[in-house]
Amino acid sequence: MLIKFLIFAVAAFVVWKLFTGDRKQKQVRDKKQEENLAASGxxxxxxxxxxxxxxxxxxxxxxxxxxxxxxxxxxxxxxxxxxxxxxxxxx
Structure with missing residues (x-):
């Protein structure tokens, strides 16, 4: 029972990190795109x-x-x- 809970907790943590990491990468990518468009006029x-x-x-x-x-x-x-x-x- 404890092992199942630990596996579930680790899986939930990994999924959470994947979503938050992807959101941060998207923000960085969007900011770079804005900077490139601003530089191009x-x-x-x-x-x-x-x-x-x-x-x-x-x-x-x-x-x-x-x-x-x-x-x-x-x-x-x-x-x-x-x-x-x-x-x-x-x-």
Whole structure:
């Protein structure tokens, strides 16, 4: 009875390690892929939160010659508020 329990416990531990190890490898792989896409110019960094987003994303703001791309409307709104606050200080 004790041997069966020990075998079950060891098997459960091995399965758990396989799943957690695979998840960590996937995170590392995804981060590397983001870095490669950013280096190639396909992805850019959101100026508010730092998340990498596709360069041709839909949520964007033009500031003079620069076009800023955002991961969410929340980040875009924060960026616009900071621009407005900067203009108010300049006036």
């Amino acid at each position: 396909e992805m850019v960094k959101d100026p508010v939160c730092g998340t990498y987003v596709r360069k041709d994303g839909d949520i964007r703001v033009r500031q003079g010659e620069d076009v800023h791309v955002f991961c969410s409307y929340e980040c875009r709104d924060k960026f616009i508020k900071s621009l407005e606050a900067g203009q108010e200080k300049a006036e």
